[in-house]
Amino acid sequence: MWLSAEHFLFSVSWYSILFFIFLLAGIIIEGTQQLSNKSVRFIIIAAPVLFALKVALPFLQLLPVEMPASYKQPFQQPIAWLGGVLFISAALLIFHRLQEGNWGLYAVKKTQSLRSYFLLIVLMIPLLLWASMQKDFAAMYPRAKIITASLGADAKAWHYWLFELSYVSDFISIELFFRGFLMIVLGKLLGKQCILPIALFYFSIHLGKPMFEAISSFFGGIILGTISYRSKSIWGGWLVHVSIALLMELFGYLIRAA
Secondary structure: OOOOOHHHHHHHHHHHHHHHHHHHHHHHHHHHOHHOOOOHEEEEEEEEHHHHHHHHOOOHHOOOOOOOOHHHHHHHHHHHHHHHHHHHHHHHHHHHHHOOOOOOOOOOOOOOOOHHHHHHHHHHHHHHHHHHHOOOOOOOHOHHHHHHHHHHOOOOHHHHHHHHHHHHHHHHHHHHHHHHHHHHHHHHHHHHHHHHHHHHHHHHHHOOOHHHHHHHHHHHHHHHHHHHHHHOOOOOHHHHHHHHHHHHHHHHHHEEEE
């Protein structure tokens, strides 16, 4: 389905307002006095718009080549994930150049220790097993089931691999944005008081997903935010994100096969 300019502008506006409300609410809850700071006001307006563009941009329509009709439905989301990585990376590179005076990305240095991240993954496994038994989980996962639904007998192994690898790549853009850009930039302006607002913003992008996933995203945002605030690295958070996402896919397949 081709996205009209009016629909695109509505989507960007809607997501921008939603993300802004949650980010601003977190800052108000923290009681920070920094809202009078021009840099803080710029970030709490620009960041929601930037992520809204990542969500709403019709990357499939922007492809320089026409995709076969049978592939458009199953691969629309993977193309959006890959496009989102390129878009967010490019936008943050430009921001880093303007703000820091050199080309780079925030918080991409090597994580010193992965122990706490592996502990989080292990602790999440029983909760994920419980969540996989819920109806709303089964309705969404595995996300790659859209390939079977769309291509049927024509689905190949590489279709599933491409889908899952694209899915994994999406977490790079998410971590670059939330635990990289926002955590570093707002951290300089608000200190530790940035963690709650960013977690609420992060929670807002999960609205509409299974209830357990949405609620746990807030607490996960607090935990990962606290760790990345100290480590100044996104890679541990990316590891947790990817591990949980792939476990959810795996449990989704197992539930469907049972």
